[in-house]
Amino acid sequence: MPTKIAIQHVGKVFGEGRHTVEALRDVSLDIADNEFVTFVGASGCGKSTLLRILGGLEYHTAGEVRVDGEPVLGPGADRAMVFQHYSLYPWLTVMENIKFSRRLKHGRESLTEADVEAASGRADALLALMGLTPAAHAWPNQLSGGMQQRVAIARALMGRPKVLLMDEPFGALDAQTREVMHDLILHVHRLEKSTVAFVTHDVEEAIYLGQRVVLMAPRPGRIDTVYEVPLPANREQDMKHTPEFLRLKKEILGRIRETSGMKTDRDMLDQLNSQGTAS
Amino acid sequence: MPAQSGTRLRRPGIWTIRSPLSRRQYWLFAALGLLVPLALWWGASSVAGVDKVFLPGPADVYRRLVSWFAEDELMSDVWISIYRVTMGFVLSAVIALPLALMIGTFRPVQALLEPLTDFIRYMPAVAFIPLVMLWVGIDESSKIAIIFIGTFFQMVLMMAEDVRRVPLAQIEAAQTMGADIGETVKLVIFQAAKPALLDTLRVTMGWAWTYLVVAELVAANSGLGYSILKAQRFLQTDKIFVGIILIGLIGLVMDQLFRLAHRKAFPWLYLR
Numbered sequence: 180m181p182t183k184i185a186i187q188h189v190g191k192v193f194g195e196g197r198h199t200v201e202a203l204r205d206v207s208l209d210i211a212d213n214e215f216v217t218f219v220g221a222s223g224c225g226k227s228t229l230l231r232i233l234g235g236l237e238y239h240t241a242g243e244v245r246v247d248g249e250p251v252l253g254p255g256a257d258r259a260m261v262f263q264h265y266s267l268y269p270w271l272t273v274m275e276n277i278k279f280s281r282r283l284k285h286g287r288e289s290l291t292e293a294d295v296e297a298a299s300g301r302a303d304a305l306l307a308l309m310g311l312t313p314a315a316h317a318w319p320n321q322l323s324g325g326m327q328q329r330v331a332i333a334r335a336l337m338g339r340p341k342v343l344l345m346d347e348p349f350g351a352l353d354a355q356t357r358e359v360m361h362d363l364i365l366h367v368h369r370l371e372k373s374t375v376a377f378v379t380h381d382v383e384e385a386i387y388l389g390q391r392v393v394l395m396a397p398r399p400g401r402i403d404t405v406y407e408v409p410l411p412a413n414r415e416q417d418m419k420h421t422p423e424f425l426r427l428k429k430e431i432l433g434r435i436r437e438t439s440g441m442k443t444d445r446d447m448l449d450q451l452n453s454q455g456t457a458s
Numbered sequence: 459m460p461a462q463s464g465t466r467l468r469r470p471g472i473w474t475i476r477s478p479l480s481r482r483q484y485w486l487f488a489a490l491g492l493l494v495p496l497a498l499w500w501g502a503s504s505v506a507g508v509d510k511v512f513l514p515g516p517a518d519v520y521r522r523l524v525s526w527f528a529e530d531e532l533m534s535d536v537w538i539s540i541y542r543v544t545m546g547f548v549l550s551a552v553i554a555l556p557l558a559l560m561i562g563t564f565r566p567v568q569a570l571l572e573p574l575t576d577f578i579r580y581m582p583a584v585a586f587i588p589l590v591m592l593w594v595g596i597d598e599s600s601k602i603a604i605i606f607i608g609t610f611f612q613m614v615l616m617m618a619e620d621v622r623r624v625p626l627a628q629i630e631a632a633q634t635m636g637a638d639i640g641e642t643v644k645l646v647i648f649q650a651a652k653p654a655l656l657d658t659l660r661v662t663m664g665w666a667w668t669y670l671v672v673a674e675l676v677a678a679n680s681g682l683g684y685s686i687l688k689a690q691r692f693l694q695t696d697k698i699f700v701g702i703i704l705i706g707l708i709g710l711v712m713d714q715l716f717r718l719a720h721r722k723a724f725p726w727l728y729l730r
Contacts, residue, residue, distance in 0.1 A: 234634055236630050236633065236634070253633075254630070254633035254634045255634070255636060256634070256635055256636030259634050260630065260631065260634040262627040262630070264627070265625040265627045265628065266628055266631040267628075268628060268646070268649065269650075269726055269727075270650070270652070270726060279632070279645075282641075282645060283632075283636050283637050284641065285636040285638075318726040318729070321726075334635070335635075337635075338636065344634070
């Protein structure tokens with residue numbers, strides 16, 4: 180598989196002068212064409228920052244990111260992003276949201292009549308794929324959270340991006356809706372053959388969706404371990420109960436705890452107690 | 459839960475925190491809020507010994523309204539005042555809108571203009587009267603200028619805040635769909651801020667009206683504010699009342715028109 184995204188020695192420092200925070204240090208990773216990679220890690224590990232760097236929404240302060248060999252210099256239509264929430268346009272209907280990119284210059288350039296027709300067909304197809312056809316003319320705030328995220332995904336796919344970047348897209352959804360969305364996004368990935376980088380704090384989600392799970396560690400943010408997921412390409416919900424799935428889940432969860440350096444509740448209480456006696 | 463026969467269905471009362479009101483209850487309370495002060499006013503003014511110059515009653519004020527309308531060209535006073543306020547307000551809005559979009563979108567513009575605006579907006583508009591007379595003259599444009607000065611600087615800052623409150627995810631989503639800066643401002647930031655901007659216009663319209671009396675201090679010979687000032691000189695307290703109440707009523711009507719426009723323009727905010 181050819182490399183789609185090449186991340187080479189990427190570092191990111193926020194702030195300037197004495198008030199700097201090192202968010203990422205020496206992050207290197209190759210993501211193959213059509214691969215589905217998920218990122219997990221304790222809070223502050225820089226997984227969202229890394230995703231935003233891939234999207235060009237944040238600048239890295241060291242190293243290089245290339246997509247199809249081209250260095251990433253800013254946001255672009257080849258790398259669509261799906262956010263956790265508040266990204267839909269409430270003044271546009273579902274259909275208008277999905278077709279938003281058609282209003283932009285780069286979408287209109289060198290456009291033939293056939294392209295326009297194909298685009299309209301694509302919007303309809305995406306609506307159907309996402310099960311949104313009956314809601315085509317509704318406003319986003321008439322929809323449930325799950326439906327809204329379907330619209331956000333369809334809108335991101337509309338411009339046929341090379342890479343789909345997802346930043347905890349299902350983080351605000353309830354557990355049942357989330358399972359449905361998992362199978363939907365896997366189906367989309369098979370159909371669209373796009374490369375997906377997916378950030379989540381849910382280890383089970385990361386394993387179920389990812390071909391590889393990248394575990395990141397905080398302070399400074401860095402890649403700790405990359406796990407190959409030992410499951411068949413076509414995932415099914417039942418696989419979540421197989422021994423290999425559970426073993427991997429346990430291993431990743433344990434490693435996140437080790438790398439987080441976060442104190443347990445017990446430690447916190449002990450610390451509070453000792454402070455109490457000291458003063 | 460189905461109500462069992464015999465047990466009384468307990469309905470939360472209207473004094474529960476943030477409990478909803480039915481339409482009828484709303485209008486009942488609104489009417490009460492207007493009628494009670496009116497009754498108090500009427501009661502206070504009809505106490506024996508209260509001078510009409512000190513406190514005219516509702517009937518006196520009504521009589522003055524009728525005579526002003528019939529003999530003193532009330533309507534031309536009303537229209538010239540509406541004209542002045544509207545012109546000052548529209549001028550302010552037309553200049554404030556693009557500036558606010560720039561301030562709310564680009565940090566350098568914010569740093570350039572916001573401290574300056576904050577500085578000027580604390581200056582009292584009344585104090586500008588001599589300067590306005592010197593620079594603009596004493597014709598209509600001077601009254602419009604005073605209303606502009608009183609409204610503009612507050613308006614810019616509030617509108618800039620509206621623009622800043624557009625969710626970043628909406629902006630970034632457009633950028634990852636290939637929108638350039640101009641498209642992001644025009645198709646996302648402005649569109650997303652529109653409902654809040656119209657609300658700001660509604661609020662600042664009220665402020666523009668409060669500067670009317672100040673504006674008509676400047677060599678005016680017509681208008682509601684001017685009439686109030688003139689009535690003060692002749693101790694026509696009832697006429698002062700008419701002027702103040704009319705300004706209030708015009709403001710109320712304009713406010714309702716803005717609310718109606720908001721409902722018509724942004725229907726997705728008023729579902730259910």
